[in-house]
Amino acid sequence: xxxxxxxxxxxxxxxxxxxxxxxxxxxxxxxxxxxxxxxxxxxxxxxxxxxxxxxxxxxxxxxxxxxxxxxxxxxxxxxxxxxxxxxxxxxxxxxxxxxxxxxxxxxxxxxxxxxxxxxxxxxxxxxxxxxxxxxxxxxxxxxxxxxxxxx
Numbered sequence: 001x002x003x004x005x006x007x008x009x010x011x012x013x014x015x016x017x018x019x020x021x022x023x024x025x026x027x028x029x030x031x032x033x034x035x036x037x038x039x040x041x042x043x044x045x046x047x048x049x050x051x052x053x054x055x056x057x058x059x060x061x062x063x064x065x066x067x068x069x070x071x072x073x074x075x076x077x078x079x080x081x082x083x084x085x086x087x088x089x090x091x092x093x094x095x096x097x098x099x100x101x102x103x104x105x106x107x108x109x110x111x112x113x114x115x116x117x118x119x120x121x122x123x124x125x126x127x128x129x130x131x132x133x134x135x136x137x138x139x140x141x142x143x144x145x146x147x148x149x150x151x
Contacts, residue, residue: 010034010036011035011036011057011058011123012035012036012037012038012054012055012056012057013030013035013036013037013038013056013057013058013059013060013119014037014038014041014047014050014051014054014056014058014059014060014083015027015030015037015038015040015041015059015060016041016042016047016059016060016061016062016065016071016074017040017042017060017061017062017065017088018042018062018064018065018066019062020040020042023040023042024040025112026060026088026112026115027040028112029112029113029115029116030112030115030116030119033116033119033120035119038050038054038056042065042066043065043066043067043069044065044069044070044073044074044077045069047059047061047074047078048074048077048078048081051077051078051081051083052081055081055083056083057084057123057126058083058084058085058086058119058122058123058126059075059078059083059084059085059086060085060086060088060106060115060119061074061075061078061085061086061087061088061102062087062088062089063087063089063091063094063095063098064089064091071087071089072087072094072097072098072101072102075087075098075101075102076101078101079101079102079144079147082148084102084103084122084126084144084145084148085101085102085103086102086103086104086105086106086118086119086122087102087104087105087106088105088106088108088110088115089105089107089108090107090108090109092105092107095107095139096139099141099143099144100143100144101144102141102144103122103126103140103141103144103145103147103148104118104122104138104139104140104141104144104145105138105139105141106118106137106138106139107137107139110137114135114136114137117135117138118135118137118138120132121133121134121135121138122138122140122145125140125145125149126145126148126149127149128149
């Protein structure tokens, strides 16, 4: 475990993903990196309920969710709850259009290891640490990230 991961030990994450195998792989890899991952969700309403109850430090949200639910709409609701959102989707242009409600985008395909690096980086940035290098593939929406940064 590197120093950044040690600093983030105990941080709580929420994964909102309609592809079950992707969600399970992400959960397992993030838990192996010492993050606490809430129960997996794949619907807007369910995710908002979990977020209100548990207040995760970061939500990983796919844009296309089960039942035609929209991850960008979910990101708006999570932002209103002061929960930062990382969009995890192959819909790059739609993710970029959501720069006011998400702190970044990690386009598919990505590996679970790459996602751990992205999460670790974003949590460090939220905590005000600008020193870690940005992982390749991760697009950071600086203006929205600034809304969540502690420094």
